[in-house]
Amino acid sequence: MRLSCLLPCLLGATVIPRVAGLTVLCLALQAGAAEEPPLAALRNDSARFVAANAEFTLLHETGHLLIAELDLPVLGREEDAADQLGFISLFLAYARQNDDGIYAKLLDVADYWRLEWQRPKPENEEVHAWDSHGLDAQRFYNLACLIYGSDPDGLEWVPQITGLPVERALYCDQEYNQVRKALAWVEQQYGRAPGSAQRHRLRVIYDPPSTRLSDGPRLLEQLRGSGVVEAIAARVSETYRLPRELTLRLSNCGAADAWYSRTAGEVVLCYESLAHFESLARQLPRLRLATPD
Numbered sequence: 471m472r473l474s475c476l477l478p479c480l481l482g483a484t485v486i487p488r489v490a491g492l493t494v495l496c497l498a499l500q501a502g503a504a505e506e507p508p509l510a511a512l513r514n515d516s517a518r519f520v521a522a523n524a525e526f527t528l529l530h531e532t533g534h535l536l537i538a539e540l541d542l543p544v545l546g547r548e549e550d551a552a553d554q555l556g557f558i559s560l561f562l563a564y565a566r567q568n569d570d571g572i573y574a575k576l577l578d579v580a581d582y583w584r585l586e587w588q589r590p591k592p593e594n595e596e597v598h599a600w601d602s603h604g605l606d607a608q609r610f611y612n613l614a615c616l617i618y619g620s621d622p623d624g625l626e627w628v629p630q631i632t633g634l635p636v637e638r639a640l641y642c643d644q645e646y647n648q649v650r651k652a653l654a655w656v657e658q659q660y661g662r663a664p665g666s667a668q669r670h671r672l673r674v675i676y677d678p679p680s681t682r683l684s685d686g687p688r689l690l691e692q693l694r695g696s697g698v699v700e701a702i703a704a705r706v707s708e709t710y711r712l713p714r715e716l717t718l719r720l721s722n723c724g725a726a727d728a729w730y731s732r733t734a735g736e737v738v739l740c741y742e743s744l745a746h747f748e749s750l751a752r753q754l755p756r757l758r759l760a761t762p763d
């Protein structure tokens with residue numbers, strides 16, 4: 471613990487739940503003096519933003535697939551659980567690859583929801599209180615919290631650039647640990663034994679992009695070139711005892727969307743979503759003003 475932080479924290483906090491949390495509280499309160507973020511995390515990169523959000527969206531929908539196909543118990547809203555499964559799967563995949571752009575990509579995913587939150591919505595996109603999804607703003611803060619909670623001591627700059635308030639930041643390490651523990655439990659309960667035969671797999675299908683989508687072929691080529699879809703399918707096939715053949719499909723839908731269909735046994739990510747990610751990426755400089763681009 472930074473002793474220099476202790477006194478102001480003790481004086482400033484009316485409720486101090488526990489000593490471990492105090493460290494985080496201190497660090498967050500000291501955000502102004504925090505370590506500088508890696509430049510890559512602030513640099514705007516449209517292709518990186520599209521790839522990271524395509525990967526997260528596929529992993530979120532794959533979260534729904536795992537919940538349904540493995541009949542996982544779910545406490546709380548399934549949409550929140552799917553976001554958590556998506557986040558932790560993405561985080562661990564980047565960590566396994568020793569990806570030095572890990573935080574840039576994770577922030578791209580969180581910032582997608584910040585941009586959606588701040589995007590002026592047409593009438594047909596009215597936000598309903600009864601919707602099964604969290605509000606865009608809540609999904610942004612949930613993801614920012616999980617990123618920060620993965621390493622509070624090393625990521626003091628995350629609350630600073632995301633605006634994650636200290637009241638939430640205080641418990642982000644616990645939130646991250648809960649999600650990490652939940653995934654470990656799922657893998658232990660439903661994972662394939664080492665060396666056991668793989669009965670079923672998750673395959674990948676790319677439908678030809680529609681000629682109505684002018685950027686379809688370029689975005690498809692970009693995504694295929696990254697190999698992220700195949701990597702997700704291979705990882706899921708290797709990790710879990712899947713009950714049947716399942717599919718990750720990239721397709722034309724007529725609108726930016728993604729879903730898991732229990733009937734078809736497939737996850738679909740629409741090419742229109744890739745174009746939507748790319749259009750939102752143009753707004754990134756607004757969020758990352760301090761960035762040398």
Ligand SMILES: [Zn+2]
Binds near residue numbers: 530531534552
């Ligand atoms: Zn969902």
